[in-house]
Amino acid sequence: MPRNLPHFTECASPGDSHPMKEAGSIAMLAIVSLVGGAVIAGAATTVLTAIAGQIATAGCIIGSGVAGFFLIGLLDFKAWYYHRRLMCIHKDECAAGTVIGHPHDSFDGDRKIDILIAPFQPRETEQLQIQTLVDMGAAGDLANVPDAMDLQNRQIHFGYMRGLSEGQQIDVQINLVDNYMFSQPGRDFLRHFYRRDEPRMGTAAFNESPDDTGSGPNPMFRVNPQEGGDPEENQLVPYMHTEVEGNAMARFLDNLIAGVVAFLAAFLALCIVCEVVTMGAADWLCGWIGAGLAALFALLVWFIANQWVNPPEDGNASEIDVDVEDTEFDTPPGEARPGDVVFLFGDWIMDEEHGNYFEVHPVKAYYLLCRSRRNPEDWELTEEVPASECQFDVCELDAAAFDRICRIVRAVETTDPDEGFTTTIAQGLSLMPSAIR
Amino acid sequence: MPLGELIQRFLAALAAAGVETVLALWRILLTLLLGILLLLSRLLGLFERGEEPKSGDRCAELPPHVKRKPDPCLYSQAWLTSQGLAVTWNNPDIWVTDLGGATVPSDQLQPGTSYLVHARIHDSSFDPALATEIRCLYRPWSFNSPDRVPVETNPDGSERIVVVHIAPWSSEVGVFRWQTPAQGGHYCLQVECRHPDDKNPNNNLGQENTTVLATSAAAGMQIADTLDVFNAARVAQTFRVATDGYVVPRGEIELHLDSRERRLVQRKSLTPVRSVMLTRDPYKGVVSQARQGPTLVSHVYRGWDALRKSNARGMFELEPEWGVRVAGQPAAGRGIELEIPPASSRSVTIEASVPAGLAPGTYAMNVSAVSRSGRLIGGVTYEIEVQ
Numbered sequence: 001m002p003r004n005l006p007h008f009t010e011c012a013s014p015g016d017s018h019p020m021k022e023a024g025s026i027a028m029l030a031i032v033s034l035v036g037g038a039v040i041a042g043a044a045t046t047v048l049t050a051i052a053g054q055i056a057t058a059g060c061i062i063g064s065g066v067a068g069f070f071l072i073g074l075l076d077f078k079a080w081y082y083h084r085r086l087m088c089i090h091k092d093e094c095a096a097g098t099v100i101g102h103p104h105d106s107f108d109g110d111r112k113i114d115i116l117i118a119p120f121q122p123r124e125t126e127q128l129q130i131q132t133l134v135d136m137g138a139a140g141d142l143a144n145v146p147d148a149m150d151l152q153n154r155q156i157h158f159g160y161m162r163g164l165s166e167g168q169q170i171d172v173q174i175n176l177v178d179n180y181m182f183s184q185p186g187r188d189f190l191r192h193f194y195r196r197d198e199p200r201m202g203t204a205a206f207n208e209s210p211d212d213t214g215s216g217p218n219p220m221f222r223v224n225p226q227e228g229g230d231p232e233e234n235q236l237v238p239y240m241h242t243e244v245e246g247n248a249m250a251r252f253l254d255n256l257i258a259g260v261v262a263f264l265a266a267f268l269a270l271c272i273v274c275e276v277v278t279m280g281a282a283d284w285l286c287g288w289i290g291a292g293l294a295a296l297f298a299l300l301v302w303f304i305a306n307q308w309v310n311p312p313e314d315g316n317a318s319e320i321d322v323d324v325e326d327t328e329f330d331t332p333p334g335e336a337r338p339g340d341v342v343f344l345f346g347d348w349i350m351d352e353e354h355g356n357y358f359e360v361h362p363v364k365a366y367y368l369l370c371r372s373r374r375n376p377e378d379w380e381l382t383e384e385v386p387a388s389e390c391q392f393d394v395c396e397l398d399a400a401a402f403d404r405i406c407r408i409v410r411a412v413e414t415t416d417p418d419e420g421f422t423t424t425i426a427q428g429l430s431l432m433p434s435a436i437r
Numbered sequence: 438m439p440l441g442e443l444i445q446r447f448l449a450a451l452a453a454a455g456v457e458t459v460l461a462l463w464r465i466l467l468t469l470l471l472g473i474l475l476l477l478s479r480l481l482g483l484f485e486r487g488e489e490p491k492s493g494d495r496c497a498e499l500p501p502h503v504k505r506k507p508d509p510c511l512y513s514q515a516w517l518t519s520q521g522l523a524v525t526w527n528n529p530d531i532w533v534t535d536l537g538g539a540t541v542p543s544d545q546l547q548p549g550t551s552y553l554v555h556a557r558i559h560d561s562s563f564d565p566a567l568a569t570e571i572r573c574l575y576r577p578w579s580f581n582s583p584d585r586v587p588v589e590t591n592p593d594g595s596e597r598i599v600v601v602h603i604a605p606w607s608s609e610v611g612v613f614r615w616q617t618p619a620q621g622g623h624y625c626l627q628v629e630c631r632h633p634d635d636k637n638p639n640n641n642l643g644q645e646n647t648t649v650l651a652t653s654a655a656a657g658m659q660i661a662d663t664l665d666v667f668n669a670a671r672v673a674q675t676f677r678v679a680t681d682g683y684v685v686p687r688g689e690i691e692l693h694l695d696s697r698e699r700r701l702v703q704r705k706s707l708t709p710v711r712s713v714m715l716t717r718d719p720y721k722g723v724v725s726q727a728r729q730g731p732t733l734v735s736h737v738y739r740g741w742d743a744l745r746k747s748n749a750r751g752m753f754e755l756e757p758e759w760g761v762r763v764a765g766q767p768a769a770g771r772g773i774e775l776e777i778p779p780a781s782s783r784s785v786t787i788e789a790s791v792p793a794g795l796a797p798g799t800y801a802m803n804v805s806a807v808s809r810s811g812r813l814i815g816g817v818t819y820e821i822e823v824q
Contacts, residue, residue: 007731032447039451075457076450103499111500244503245731261461301465304472317500334504334634343567366503369568371633390633391598392568401602408565408604417563417736421606421692426529428690428744430512431561431606433737434637435520435745 007362008247009081011088011349014208019352020080029080033073040068044268051272059287060271063294067264074260078253081108086349086361089205092414093348094406095193095360096369098122098394099340100239103318109246111317113336113363114222114239115344117190119397120181122339125237128180130157132172142168154236161236173223173238174212189399193240193348193358194221210356220358241354242344245362246317251310259302267294339372341394345409365413370394460723502701502733507566508636509558509603511628514805516640518813523683523750525803526818530557531628531645533615544648548621554588554613556628556643560603562636563736570631571599571611578623578646580676580806580815581667582782585627588615606738623648625815644815651822657793660819663786666806667814668777676806676814678763678785679772683753684801692738699733755802758792763804775806787817795823 011017018025044064097115100122106112116122130151137145142164151157161169177195182188192200196212212219221238267290274286306312336342345365350358370390423431510516511530518524533541534553546552554573560566574585587596599611617624626645635641652658668674755761757769764785766773777783787804800823805816 028443028446031443032450035447036450036454040454071458072447072450072454075453076446079446079449079453244500257457258461258465261458262465264458265462265465300472301469304469309467309471318498334499334506336499341568363503365505366499367505367565367567368634390568391570392600405565405567405602408567408602412563412565412605417605417694419694421694421738422689423692425688425690425744425748426512426685427559427608428692428741429517429522429685429748430510430530430557430559430640432517432520432522432640432744433561433741435741 007364008245008250009086009362010083011086011091011347011361012084014087014089014202014204017084017087017208017350017352018080019356020077020085021353025080029073029076032076033069036072036076037065037067037069040071040264041065044068044264047268048271048275051276059284060267060275060290063267063271063287063291064264067260067267071257071260071264074253074257078250078257081249081253085353086347086351087205087208089201089348089350089358091347092364092410093346093360094402094409095190095240095242095344095346095348096394096397096402096405097190097240097342097344099336099338099342099372100235100237101338103336105246105316105318106243107248109248109251109312109315109317110243110361111246113242113244113342113366114235115242115342116237116239117193117221118341118394118402119187119190120237121393121395122237124395125176125181126154126157129172129176129236132176132180133160136172136175141171158234158236169223170219173221174219177219177221177238186398189402194219194238196220205350209350209358222357240359241357242346242360242363244317244366246315248312248315251315252306252312255302255305255310255312258305259298262301263294263298266297267291270294334366334368336366337372340368341370341390341392343367343369343405343409345413365409367409456723500701500731502731505564506562506634506636507560507564507569507603507605507632508562508640509566509569509630509632510561510637510640511556511558511630511643513640513643514816515642515813517748518750518805518807519639519811520745521750522745522748523681523753523803524805524813524816525683525685525801526644526646526805526816527685527801527820528626528628528643528645529685530559530643531555531626533626542647542649543626543645544623546617546624548617549619550617552615552617554615554626554628556599556611556613556630557608558601558603558611558628558630559608560605561640563605565605566601566603566632568632569601569603569609571601572596572629572631573599573611573613573615574627574629575615575624576627578625578664578817580664580785580817581669582625582665582815583667583669588626589613625817646815646817647820648817649820649822651824652791653824657795658791658821660789660791660802660821661786662817662819663784664817665782666775666777666785667782668779671779673776673778675774675776675809677772677774677809678768678804678806679770680755680759680761680763680768680789680802680804681750681753682755682759682801683748683803684799686747690740690744692740694736695739696734696736699735701731701733755789756792758790759802760788760790761802762786762788789819791821791823797823799823 020026041061041064045061048060096118098121100114100116103111103113116125130148133142133145133151134148136142146156146160164172182191191197196206196209198206221240223238224235270290270293271286274290278286344360344363346360346363348358349361350356351361370392512528514524514526532555533543533546534555535541536551536553541552556571556573558569558571573588575588576582576585589597591597597613599613601609601611603609628643630641650658650660666676761768763773764775775783775785789802800821802819802821803816806814808814
């Protein structure tokens with residue numbers, strides 16, 4: 001039983017993935033839905049004719065077709081969301097960094113964790129960003145840059161970054177990433193998470209991803225020094241997004257599908273009853289009455305399903321636990337806190353729908369390397385992440401150590417443990433587990 | 438827009454529609470039944486959902502199928518004692534060599550000389566112990582001395598800590614350079630490992646505290662040693678000092694894997710109802726709602742019982758011929774009790790006679806001190822080589 005088990009989403013090969021917001025994608029969804037609606041309308045006609053003994057009314061046929069349109073459309077949308085939305089770059093990729101901001105749930109049930117890529121540490125990166133701002137100000141690329149000493153006040157630093165246009169913010173961050181962070185000798189071994197790199201990504205993924213150079217670029221990383229309650233909106237430093245998967249969106253869509261099917265079934269039944277009872281005398285009325293009653297029925301089905309039977313929030317990644325506790329196998333729960341240094345294992349993808357950002361999605365394994373000792377509640381008050389208190393200093397991580405850790409993790413995550421384990425008695429005593437469970 | 442892709446997507450959606458429609462009809466039927474039940478339950482006050490409120494901690498929690506927890510560990514006398522096992526202070530995971538790599542008994546170190554202290558740390562988990570810290574300290578020849586000194590410091594004077602990455606059920610050795618104190622003497626070595634996400638932090642401290650003696654089989658030998666027993670507490674404490682002849686047996690053990698795969702679900706009172714709802718899982722086909730999605734695969738190694746039984750505490754008492762005396766009192770059996778005032782120490786003399794006529798070999802005499810609450814506070818192993 002390998003740990004690398006299936007998950008809800010499956011990324012598509014470069015070229016097979018696509019966003020839904022493009023006109024072509026919407027048109028294709030519409031055509032698939034229309035053809036599906038037509039087929040279901042045709043099937044409804046056949047059923048109505050067979051049962052009612054006469055050619056059914058246009059209203060009944062059109063209503064079935066509309067329900068079919070939504071049914072096929074929802075199914076195609078669900079297939080896109082979970083199988084064609086994410087573009088694979090590399091499956092089973094390793095990443096390391098420092099957790100930025102509080103992990104939080106997204107509307108589709110995924111638990112979002114943002115990390116500043118190793119070997120950089122938030123405070124160090126903020127200082128590099130101040131240097132970037134001052135140098136850009138001196139070069140005339142930015143106006144009214146505060147004095148470097150003033151920028152040590154994080155409120156002023158935040159305030160200045162928030163006052164920049166989105167394009168300027170991206171320019172600052174790209175300058176920071178290219179000329180102050182990854183330009184440092186020996187510290188660019190994870191640069192590919194922030195800047196497109198054809199050898200690391202592969203030509204297909206490189207060609208299918210947006211350009212990240214020139215004016216108005218789409219950086220692979222995120223920048224978001226905004227104000228607001230969203231934890232992603234209070235970040236000074238560029239970060240990579242990672243997500244532990246949930247399936248709230250699938251549950252939401254399943255409930256809608258149940259509602260549409262309920263409508264279709266009720267509508268057909270009501271149409272048949274109406275046609276038979278009225279002997280075809282109230283053709284137009286059958287469609288409308290059937291549609292109205294079926295819509296009420298569908299709404300009831302959807303409401304019960306969404307509220308009680310299959311609530312989407314049950315699909316939040318953070319809400320799940322094992323179905324049966326077993327102290328022999330269980331381990332204490334773990335938390336993710338701002339400032340934690342972590343090593344992640346998962347699929348490296350580009351989200352076609354989420355600003356074409358690059359992410360680790362889903363995170364398949366989460367290893368804590370250094371625990372932040374600060375109180376997570378301090379974030380709102382201080383807006384800062386303290387320096388590491390661990391002996392493992394993320395700033396000291398180098399390519400060799402990263403590769404070594406990655407080899408260990410990849411082996412563990414993709415292969416089964418040995419069926420048997422033989423060791424000396426002395427080592428067995430060192431490894432002795434608790435006798436009391 | 439490629440026609441082939443359009444047809445492919447349409448056919449896929451249509452095929453899915455057939456299955457999804459049947460499943461949706463089944464869900465509708467159950468939903469309606471459940472709706473009636475819920476309506477009745479609301480009226481009668483039955484079927485409370487009983488969910489746990491989402492706490493602040495829960496907000497930061499990671500789901501168990503992605504969270505990894507290692508268990509870095511070493512031969513830990515305190516942990517093994519708490520598991521009912523006999524222990525030696527000749528720690529198999531701590532050893533000293535000279536700078537050329539030749540092993541040096543820890544009681545035969547020269548003053549003011551550089552040595553290498555080796556500390557082997559294991560990972561007793563199926564998750565790698567990444568970024569495990571190793572500390573190495575020494576302290577005076579004693580039981581429970583609070584004066585711990587790092588064996589190696591960084592150029593800035595801070596304690597040197599070695600960081601290692603350990604694969605599951607494997608080990609790594611941290612090496613420390615130790616310049617022994619110029620004034621000489623006999624020291625205990627302590628090694629600690631530490632990980633921020635340790636599954637079991639109780640097996641992280643090991644001690645090396647050994648004196649090697651040699652004698653001939655015919656002559657026998659008188660052992661007499663004095664060391665201090667410290668009470669660092671704020672109240673007077675009574676310690677029990679006992680002896681045994683335990684030695685870590687040679688040989689191997691075989692463990693076998695046991696795995697378990699469990700579903701990950703929400704803990705709610707309506708889970709049984711949801712388990713009859715069907716849905717289409719892209720990997721498993723049509724499954725019940727409760728069976729879709731990720732699972733947690735956990736492993737344990739079994740086969741520890743024989744090791745526990747063969748190393749159980751109380752099985753290794755010294756023969757009465759050893760005539761062991763601690764603080765002047767006979768210490769055979771359960772040992773003797775020492776009361777020590779708060780924040781102070783007491784010098785204790787340990788005496789024994791190695792019985793004449795013992796067959797050639799290595800014999801051990803372990804002396805351990807345990808507080809009244811059962812906490813192991815320290816000990817020493819006398820290793821006697823009979824020629």
